[in-house]
Amino acid sequence: MNTDKKGDSVRKVFLSILLVPILTLIVACTAEEDVGTQEADGRTAPKNTGDNEEELANPSEVSNEPNNVEPNQDNKKTSEFGKLTIESEQQDVNDTYETGPIHLTIQSLQVASLEPEEEYKQQFNGRESLTMVTVQMEVENTSEDPIRIDPSQGVLVTNTNKPLDAKPALSDDVGGDFNGQTTKEGEVYFILDTKLGLSADIGQDVSGQVTEKGEVYFAIDSLADNMKSGTLIIDAPHSGENYSDVGEELYIDINFQ
Incomplete structure (x- = not known):
């Protein structure tokens, strides 16, 4: 057992x-x-050994910005006249001035350096660079009678003490004869040569009985950038019938900044 x-x-x-x-x-x-x-x-995540840290980076922390960022080109524009570098610009100015029956409204202002296209260089005396001031305006004849006024033949005197003459051939038709109750609107261009360089040899050791001719260029350092204010001078309007003045000469103070 x-x-x-x-x-x-x-x-x-x-x-x-x-x-x-x-x-x-x-x-x-x-x-x-x-x-x-x-x-x-998919319930088990791979273990991070440290070799794949870049692969596991948060996508939101990865920058999509390009390595080479282009500089701001907002002040670079192309007009029918050439390449513009805008130094100052004012929109919606809308200041109105009265002389006789004429109401003139400054709508906008622009100061720019211009490099003219070849086809326009003759209009600018062959210059390679210059300062262009653009004044957008509206001109109204409030009377029933024909009136004549020429804003496109005005003169702009700036704080740089350099007078800028208007260019009627380039400007819009905002002047001339106005029939009764007529309004014209457009841009008037004022030009100042900004050519830099040496003057012609017309000032050194000039002996007797010698005549020298040439152009003198004043070195203007960033004139467009230094232009801050000015006075626009426009001749008085006159009657389209007997050419007598029907208002006063306009002196319009302008601020470009």
């Missing part, structure tokens, strides 16, 4: 020894299967 019990105990121990590695193998296989399933479902 005792021999049978001992045999049973030995068999149980032997079976237990055999079952332990089998159960261990089953548990290990089950764990590997669960990990593989989690990775397939």
Whole structure:
């Protein structure tokens, strides 16, 4: 009887020894299967080892700006006359001046350096660069009678003490004869040569009985940039019938800044 019990105990121990590695193998296989399933479902994030820090950077922190940023070109424009570098500009000025039956409204102002196109250089005496002041205006004859006034032949004297003559050939038709109750609107251009360089040799060691001719260029350093104010002078309007004055000469103070 005792021999049978001992045999049973030995068999149980032997079976237990055999079952332990089998159960261990089953548990290990089950764990590997669960990990593989989690990775397939996307539930396990890859471990950051430090080698892929740049790849894991926050996209919002990545700049999309180009390496070479172009400078501001807002003051560079092209007109029918050539390339403009705008130094100052005022929109919606809308200041009105009266002389006799004439109401003249300054609508906008612009000061710019101009590099004329080849086809226009003759209009500017062949100059390579110059200062152009553009005055947008509206001129109204409030009377029933014909009146004549010529804003496009005015003179602009600036704080630089350089007079700028209007260019009627380039300006819009805002002057001349006005029939009764007539309004004209457009741009008037005032030009000042800004050529830099050496003057012709007309001032050194001039001996007797010698005549020298040439042009003198005054070096104007960024004249357009220094132009801050001025006075626009326009001749008085006169009757279109008997040419008598019907108002006063206009002196219009202008601020470019």
